[in-house]
Amino acid sequence: MIQLKNIVQTSLPALILAMISIQSVAQEEPTYSKDIAPILQEKCASCHNPEGIGPMPLQNYSQVKPFAALIHDRTSKRIMPPWHVDTGIGIQSFKNDASLSEAQIDKIEAWVLAGAPEGNPSELPEPIDFPSGAEWQLGEQLGPPDLIIKSSPYDVIANGQDQWWQPSVPFEGLNDERFLRAAEFKPSYPLGKKVVHHGHAVLVPEGGGRSVALARYGVGKSWEIFPDGTGMRVPANGNIAWNLHYFPVGAEGADDVVEVGLWFYPEGQTPEKETIGEAMFRVDGLKGMARGQDIVIPPHGYQVLQGTHRLDAPAVIHSYRPHLHMRGKVMTMEAIYPDGKKEVLSQVNNYDHNWQIAYIYEDDVKPILPTGTILQFTSVFDNTANNPINPDPEQWVVFGRRGVDEMSHAWVGITYIDEEQYVQTVAERRVQQETLRIQ
């Protein structure tokens, strides 16, 4: 109260000055050594190291200092680390969340505004070992793969247009049909990690039958672990149809090979639920008509497209991976339930074609959808000069495979279940949520 009286008697400018100095004493200036290095180590260095896919290493003060302003820009706009899902709407709990927290973004900002001071190097965090890109990322969790399949070698060119490499390789190594638990797609390291833009390894069974997509890859999505009790049926014989999209980046290399690691359920074990893995949900044409026919984006203009898909059986959704090209900005996935209720499941509002990120839901938030649910996808394209990666706003843009043409579909990790399993899965979720609430 005494203080209050003093303040009342002080002039306003003096008061403001006093408040500012109180604040700066209370909040010590962040420094690189103490505050920023731990963030960069945890959230950036796995790519921003000399062999990583990031354009520059960010592992010590002299490397980081010249980029301070750019780091501030990219992190405050949530462009880096690459994680482009809307943090304001839809499911927010992911197994592979790579994003910065608001507090971390604020800390980087405060540090840059303070002149990016180094601080005391004795406060630096212990260096951590991150797995090299040459190792299986799932290795630590699952051990070495049960089976590794390889593409046939390809000579990577340094410069030029998009390249497609589509060898067919016999599938060997299984005696009997098995159920897949997890798969990882591993381009060579470091070259392949930089030039393989996306790829699929699809098993075409001997004697016909439905093809099985063992692994799908995009920069930002390299592995898939199915939930406990869920697996993908893999026949023992056939051929692997590889579909590899190489995008030259100025580095060449002979005999590049892509590997896929496969982890199976034990021999003879049939998991409760059979999944088809990632399924494509189109947003670019009416069913039964030419693919991509709906994409017509005017010069300096926008287009909004919607695609709806009715689920003919109940389903659990594991992951969401929108696919657009350079004009793509937004893709929203909504569920319209049979009772009419509508809900946004996920929205990528900051799409960047350089990244094909699968947003993998935590087990306790995976959508469990009843028969008759409509999945509705909405894509927004921006062909104006405001879109920083637009190669040419003067062009009309239509469907095509090249990055400068457009596409619009979502890869959704989905397991269809029967009505009985649906009732059971919903009941299990209730128990899960109840337990969480009590904890």
Ligand code: HEC
């Ligand atoms: C998954 C790999 C990955 C992670 C994690 C990552 N980056 Fe990057 N970063 C890249 C790649 C690749 C590029 C260049 C292509 C692009 O901009 O998408 C890039 C570009 C940048 C740029 C722009 C460089 C330029 O010259 O234009 C900055 C700044 C940056 N990153 C900072 C960060 C910071 C800070 C973090 C962590 C908070 C981070 N990145 C996390 C891969 C990554």
